[in-house]
Amino acid sequence: MAVKVKVGLIGALDMLKFKNMAKTREKVIQAAPAAEITADYAVNNNARELHPDFQKLVLEQIKDHPGTGAKTLVFKNADGGPLAYFRAGQYLSLRMEIGGSRITRPYSISSSPKEALQGKYEITVRTNPGGFAADYLLERAKPGDTFLASGPQGNFYYEELRDPEHILALAGGSGITPFLSMAKAIADGTEKFSLTILSGSRTKEQILFKKEFEELAKDERIRIVHILSDEEASGYEHGFITTDLIKKYAPSDFSTIGIFICGPEAMYRFLEKELASLHLPRKLVRREALGAPKKPEDLPGFPDAAKGCSYLLTIRQGAEEYSVPAESSEPILVAIERAGITAPSRCRSGECGWCRSKVVSGTCFAPPENESRRWADKEHGYIHPCVTYPTSDMTIEVPGEYGE
Amino acid sequence: MNKRYDIVVVGAGNAGLSAALHCASEGKKVLLIEQHNLPGGCATSFVRGRFEFEPSLHELCDIGTAEDPGEIRQMMEEYGVHVDWKPVPDCFRIISTYSDGGAMDVTMPAGKGPFLEKMEEYVPGSRRKMEEYFELLEEIMEGTAYISASNGHADSAVLKEKYPNLLRTGAYPVKEVWEAMKIPPRCQDILSTYWGYLGVDMERMAFIHYCNMFMKYVTRAAYIPTHTSHEISCAMVERLRELGGDIWFNCRALEFLFNGDRLCGVRTTSGDVECSYALANINPDIIYAKMMPKDLIPEREKKLSAARKHNYSARMYTIYVGLNKTAEEIGIRDYCIFMGDTADSAKEYKNILGGYDTNNFTIFLCGNIANPEASPEGTSIGFFTSMGNPDEWGDLSQEDYVALKNKYARKFIKELKDKAGIDIEPYIEEICVASPWTFARYLGTPEGSVYGYETAGWDGMMARMMMLSSDYPIKGLRPIGAAGPRGDGYSSAYVCGKLMARLALKDLKEEGGQA
Numbered sequence: 001m002a003v004k005v006k007v008g009l010i011g012a013l014d015m016l017k018f019k020n021m022a023k024t025r026e027k028v029i030q031a032a033p034a035a036e037i038t039a040d041y042a043v044n045n046n047a048r049e050l051h052p053d054f055q056k057l058v059l060e061q062i063k064d065h066p067g068t069g070a071k072t073l074v075f076k077n078a079d080g081g082p083l084a085y086f087r088a089g090q091y092l093s094l095r096m097e098i099g100g101s102r103i104t105r106p107y108s109i110s111s112s113p114k115e116a117l118q119g120k121y122e123i124t125v126r127t128n129p130g131g132f133a134a135d136y137l138l139e140r141a142k143p144g145d146t147f148l149a150s151g152p153q154g155n156f157y158y159e160e161l162r163d164p165e166h167i168l169a170l171a172g173g174s175g176i177t178p179f180l181s182m183a184k185a186i187a188d189g190t191e192k193f194s195l196t197i198l199s200g201s202r203t204k205e206q207i208l209f210k211k212e213f214e215e216l217a218k219d220e221r222i223r224i225v226h227i228l229s230d231e232e233a234s235g236y237e238h239g240f241i242t243t244d245l246i247k248k249y250a251p252s253d254f255s256t257i258g259i260f261i262c263g264p265e266a267m268y269r270f271l272e273k274e275l276a277s278l279h280l281p282r283k284l285v286r287r288e289a290l291g292a293p294k295k296p297e298d299l300p301g302f303p304d305a306a307k308g309c310s311y312l313l314t315i316r317q318g319a320e321e322y323s324v325p326a327e328s329s330e331p332i333l334v335a336i337e338r339a340g341i342t343a344p345s346r347c348r349s350g351e352c353g354w355c356r357s358k359v360v361s362g363t364c365f366a367p368p369e370n371e372s373r374r375w376a377d378k379e380h381g382y383i384h385p386c387v388t389y390p391t392s393d394m395t396i397e398v399p400g401e402y403g404e
Numbered sequence: 405m406n407k408r409y410d411i412v413v414v415g416a417g418n419a420g421l422s423a424a425l426h427c428a429s430e431g432k433k434v435l436l437i438e439q440h441n442l443p444g445g446c447a448t449s450f451v452r453g454r455f456e457f458e459p460s461l462h463e464l465c466d467i468g469t470a471e472d473p474g475e476i477r478q479m480m481e482e483y484g485v486h487v488d489w490k491p492v493p494d495c496f497r498i499i500s501t502y503s504d505g506g507a508m509d510v511t512m513p514a515g516k517g518p519f520l521e522k523m524e525e526y527v528p529g530s531r532r533k534m535e536e537y538f539e540l541l542e543e544i545m546e547g548t549a550y551i552s553a554s555n556g557h558a559d560s561a562v563l564k565e566k567y568p569n570l571l572r573t574g575a576y577p578v579k580e581v582w583e584a585m586k587i588p589p590r591c592q593d594i595l596s597t598y599w600g601y602l603g604v605d606m607e608r609m610a611f612i613h614y615c616n617m618f619m620k621y622v623t624r625a626a627y628i629p630t631h632t633s634h635e636i637s638c639a640m641v642e643r644l645r646e647l648g649g650d651i652w653f654n655c656r657a658l659e660f661l662f663n664g665d666r667l668c669g670v671r672t673t674s675g676d677v678e679c680s681y682a683l684a685n686i687n688p689d690i691i692y693a694k695m696m697p698k699d700l701i702p703e704r705e706k707k708l709s710a711a712r713k714h715n716y717s718a719r720m721y722t723i724y725v726g727l728n729k730t731a732e733e734i735g736i737r738d739y740c741i742f743m744g745d746t747a748d749s750a751k752e753y754k755n756i757l758g759g760y761d762t763n764n765f766t767i768f769l770c771g772n773i774a775n776p777e778a779s780p781e782g783t784s785i786g787f788f789t790s791m792g793n794p795d796e797w798g799d800l801s802q803e804d805y806v807a808l809k810n811k812y813a814r815k816f817i818k819e820l821k822d823k824a825g826i827d828i829e830p831y832i833e834e835i836c837v838a839s840p841w842t843f844a845r846y847l848g849t850p851e852g853s854v855y856g857y858e859t860a861g862w863d864g865m866m867a868r869m870m871m872l873s874s875d876y877p878i879k880g881l882r883p884i885g886a887a888g889p890r891g892d893g894y895s896s897a898y899v900c901g902k903l904m905a906r907l908a909l910k911d912l913k914e915e916g917g918q919a
Binding site: 019031033036039042046282283354356372373377380382 | 442449450452453536539540543568570571573574576580581585632634635638639641642652654655674687698701703706707708709710728794797799802803810832833834841842844845848850851852862863864867870
């Protein structure tokens with residue numbers, strides 16, 4: 001070896017130093033006190049506060065919105081103290097046990113982020129045909145009831161690093177709720193953007209939070225325009241939220257505003273066509289998660305032979321195994337929930353991946369429009385059961401869910 | 405107890421996955437539990453809009469080519485895990501300031517020849533010294549490989565004869581060896597660039613540890629998986645299933661159960677599991693403080709923890725960006741750009757720990773440069789990495805959290821524009837910022853650190869390796885991961901997982917076939 005490195009004055013001592021590394025280390029260890037080991041870290045505590053496994057809520061008050069079919073539920077932290085902070089626009093996944101089914105439903109938080117730190121969340125629930133959870137919350141839930149909820153979730157919020165300073169919100173019906181939270185956050189200084197909302201309702205009577213928004217619109221950064229589909233009235237636009245209306249109320253050139261959309265499936269499908277003519281870059285148009293398709297069997301790609309079929313699912317969860325009947329027209333998650341199994345789920349739209357599960361055997365259909373899976377998950381047979389439909393008998397491994 | 409396994413591996417991080425696969429390959433009945441619904445810990449991915457983001461991996465050393473495989477490629481092949489690897493073109497570009505105050509904008513290619521060539525261009529007259537240096541590095545690499553392969557029974561006569569320089573430099577930090585060898589200061593600056601990957605500056609980083617990593621990057625080139633780190637982790641989980649192992653996601657270990665002073669099971673959020681041995685991908689401080697009976701903690705372990713003084717290495721800060729133009733359109737040509745105030749790593753580390761006002765250290769990485777499949781057509785994807793000060797993020801209120809995350813993000817996005825002339829701001833379609841809070845949330849590590857305890861000074865990698873037999877005194881339980889003997893990084897964690905699994909199986913055998 002041509003090179004001979006000498007770090008200290010005498011090479012042999014360098015070698016000895018190497019040989020003694022273990023001894024040196026042991027000396028340092030032995031010189032330390034045998035104190036009790038602690039592992040309490042501020043960073044970790046902060047993270048847990050922001051992203052709890054779950055939160056225990058108590059329903060404190062139910063506020064009726066007469067004529068709208070909607071009620072606002074006011075929750076407090078069941079243990080007192082603050083609730084997880086959030087970004088205006090995010091949702092809670094609320095867990096309920098109804099008639100033996102253990103279900104979750106995502107609800108946008110309509111209160112402000114600041115109120116969470118005072119231990120309060122509000123959500124607004126509107127009646128809808130066949131609305132299993134909505135019926136329960138509107139008709140049977142009462143103050144004092146307790147619920148488990150997720151931490152705040154979702155990516156439907158304003159991000160200053162990405163979004164233009166002015167947001168044009170397109171809301172349909174109860175899709176107004178995330179924008180109420182955003183407006184409150186703007187008014188109290190938490191958020192710094194401007195918000196123009198085009199809010200679609202059937203009739204004047206059905207408008208949600210009309211007064212609240214009138215009050216909030218005193219802030220010059222907040223503006224709301226009501227559009228009535230089933231009624232003509234002065235001071236209101238009539239019809240659906242069209243490109244013409246969007247152009248009329250867009251505060252400026254389309255390259256300098258962002259569009260946020262939240263509403264029912266029909267509105268999404270309508271707006272998709274309307275907005276296409278504006279040729280907006282993707283970064284300027286954001287949609288709240290859509291939910292599972294209402295009629296999956298009508299979607300292209302659904303195998304004909306599986307339409308209208310019943311199947312048997314074998315669900316493995318940890319050391320447990322369950323047999324669960326399922327329908328081809330219903331997401332796998334719904335079948336699991338109906339069997340009384342506590343399965344993880346949050347967005348119920350395919351987006352968050354919280355329900356990510358492994359297909360051990362069998363076939364299923366995952367609609368492309370709800371596709372948000374990771375590449376390797378698709379490759380290795382993982383599904384998001386909230387937007388996946390069985391097309392044969394299946395065996396699926398489902399993760400656990402945290403709770404009390 | 406509702407189920408019995410030979411081995412329970414707690415935590416499906418890189419070390420956990422590797423440990424589980426080793427045990428399952430050896431015919432053991434293995435349960436791997438993971439507190440999240442995904443495997444991998446750091447080695448995962450997340451989807452926003454049309455982008456799937458790589459959360460942590462810059463580049464993996466020790467893959468090598470199919471013909472001349474490195475340790476990790478070999479290990480994966482032995483496990484039966486198949487990953488599509490893509491080579492990373494250059495070593496790095498660094499835009500900073502030389503220690504002598506001169507402006508520094510250096511791009512170093514991979515491969516010894518090209519590397520030396522380029523070094524001569526940046527530091528004229530350095531060739532002879534650098535050739536000598538590489539000769540030393542080669543000896544050290546070979547010597548380290550010999551020590552690793554000897555399972556702690558390295559023959560000192562062989563070491564003295566074949567690897568004398570390893571013995572002579574082994575106890576020193578990088579900087580002292582460089583100074584002793586009279587490596588030109590600007591060469592030192594360039595050679596220092598990878599320091600952030602280990603989270604210890606050159607004045608304290610053990611020489612042989614750093615030069616092993618350096619050589620692997622430079623001479624073996626670096627690789628990334630085509631479809632994010634999740635591709636690796638997912639493939640490892642699938643292989644574990646094939647080998648008869650079970651994995652429970654969203655399942656958290658609450659405490660380790662003992663029969664006398666010997667581990668007999670793990671209490672989890674999905675019930676108690678009986679086992680002969682547990683390998684815990686958890687920092688030892690957390691295990692001892694929260695997960696086992698206090699009276700079973702040996703005095704020496706308390707002293708070891710006290711000596712380490714909660715001195716955890718890098719707490720990460722990252723910004724992930726999905727851009728709606730191609731890298732070419734935006735003007736991104738480098739896979740990896742290191743930016744900062746100074747190439748003097750000790751000064752730079754101080755700046756980082758000084759918090760927002762002084763931390764200008766960031767690494768910007770663009771996946772598309774190495775991997776055309778990194779993002780959808782017409783787009784590009786990248787991420788910035790920096791480090792955080794635990795107090796700055798610890799003393800932060802919930803309400804001020806987003807503001808601090810974004811303040812840093814604006815700073816680093818601007819730094820990329822000012823220093824490299826790359827303006828990504830107009831093209832941001834998706835952006836996510838992860839802070840030490842995020843890493844604490846997903847990894848559960850102390851203060852969101854990702855590298856375990858600092859591998860510096862008395863607690864360096866070599867010293868830890870030498871003391872394997874005294875550092876793991878709990879019967880039936882071994883912590884694994886970045887806090888272990890091999891230190892941090894993907895490849896170290898894979899190697900550590902395998903090493904500890906091997907030792908666990910040896911323990912079991914010696915105990916008399918309890919498994």
